[in-house]
Amino acid sequence: MNRITAEEAAKILLGQDDILVLTHRSPDGDTLGSAYAVCHALRRMGKRINVACADEIAEKYSYLAAGMQDMDFEPRFILAVDVADEKLLGNLRKIYGGSIDMCIDHHGSNTGYADKLLLKEVAACAEIIYELLLLMKAPIDVKIAECIYTGISTDTGCFRYSNTTAQSHYIAAKLMETGFNYFIINRLMFEIKSKEFLQLEQKAIAGMEYYLDGRVAVITLTKEMMDSVDPSSLEYIAPLPRQVEGVRCGFTLKQVEENHFRISVRTGHELDASKICAGFGGGGHKRAAGCSFTGTKDELIGRLIKAVEKEMQQPIG
Ligand SMILES: [Mn+2]
Structure with a gap:
């Protein structure tokens, strides 16, 4: 090269x-x-x-x-x-x-x-x-x-x-x-959003879960939910958790199979998303990154929260 x-x-x-x-x-x-x-x-x-x-x-x-x-x-x-x-x-x-x-x-x-x-x-x-x-x-x-x-x-x-x-x-x-x-x-x-996408967005927001006193928000998309829309529109879900006031780190978990997830991470200005993903073998940019995980949803959320807590101890960069 x-x-x-x-x-x-x-x-x-x-x-x-x-x-x-x-x-x-x-x-x-x-x-x-x-x-x-x-x-x-x-x-x-x-x-x-x-x-x-x-x-x-x-x-x-x-x-x-x-x-x-x-x-x-x-x-x-x-x-x-x-x-x-x-x-x-x-x-x-x-x-x-x-x-x-x-x-x-x-x-x-x-x-x-x-x-x-x-x-x-x-x-x-x-x-x-x-x-x-x-x-x-x-x-x-x-x-x-x-x-x-x-x-x-x-x-x-x-x-x-x-x-x-x-x-x-x-x-x-x-x-x-x-x-x-x-x-x-x-x-x-x-x-412009399709009607199907708006319905998915509603479900995603209704099912949003919060952790660490509202500093972390998580959206989970099941295979069934994702099948209802054009796959290219899914990228518009990832920024949603970060839009909530007080949220410093937003996760979107795409459940590709029962125990296999693709995770999109979006952070505010304080946290480095690529470092959070690095612990899962993923990567990306400072405010937008991704990774994947094999295991249960509970295991995954436990590990993601730990990764955020660790990153919160770093000086703001
Ligand atoms: Mn590009």
């Missing part, structure tokens, strides 16, 4: 054709926005390029690929965007594992699986893509602006999370000069 600069990445991409862009499994706004921004831009520059994803893309993201049909070619250059680990390619790993030519990513935890890596720890991968497109002198039109804005706004929680920087706002402002409709995107990404 070679670390490369944005200038080097731009030069390499300009010299390539028949490119396939891979996104991570359970695709979100950043991986899709980044991939389609590159795809639209390079097609406008006369190249053959497609996007591939292991999982189905949720309907609400369909505008990113609007008007785009798969082109017919044998890929000669494989690019992964927003993919921190080859494992996150899902089923695509079987085909492209070990042969990724370039990766563009913003996760400090990137495992270095690609031949060349352009890594910057900015709020969204789409921020790096924006810089790259400028270096390639690609035309930033309304469609490309929509894609990049989708990546930045979703990874920053609509410019609210602690990863948001002046640069995130600056890029969004430059994109707005193209005249794209950010209001429709904000509605789609942050406002």
Whole structure:
């Protein structure tokens, strides 16, 4: 693995054709926005390029690929965007594992699986893509602006999370000069919920449990509850426990099987979520992290509370 600069990445991409862009499994706004921004831009520059994803893309993201049909070619250059680990390619790993030519990513935890890596720890991968497109002198039109804005706004929680920087706002402002409709995107990404999702949200909130004098809140989602909604909408449950006044750490337990859980952790400014998850073999960011656990729910909650208590003894950072 070679670390490369944005200038080097731009030069390499300009010299390539028949490119396939891979996104991570359970695709979100950043991986899709980044991939389609590159795809639209390079097609406008006369190249053959497609996007591939292991999982189905949720309907609400369909505008990113609007008007785009798969082109017919044998890929000669494989690019992964927003993919921190080859494992996150899902089923695509079987085909492209070990042969990724370039990766563009913003996760400090990137495992270095690609031949060349352009890594910057900015709020969204789409921020790096924006810089790259400028270096390639690609035309930033309304469609490309929509894609990049989708990546930045979703990874920053609509410019609210602690990863948001002046640069995130600056890029969004430059994109707005193209005249794209950010209001429709904000509605789609942050406002509109399906009726099924609202019912799930009601049940989740009604069943919320509190520990440590209300400083910890826990939501449990059973398999049956999760089956009732589009899986991509589940990411909107994780921030809910942290919204409760007085809660410093919120857990969302997804009960994948009777005794197997996937846990999303969200913290306020005092606690480090990635450290809480590290004790369970997981990880992530300071305010948002995840891990998994095999055992009963009672065992899990007991261990999570212990991990929070330990983290509460650390100085605020
Ligand atoms: Mn991302």
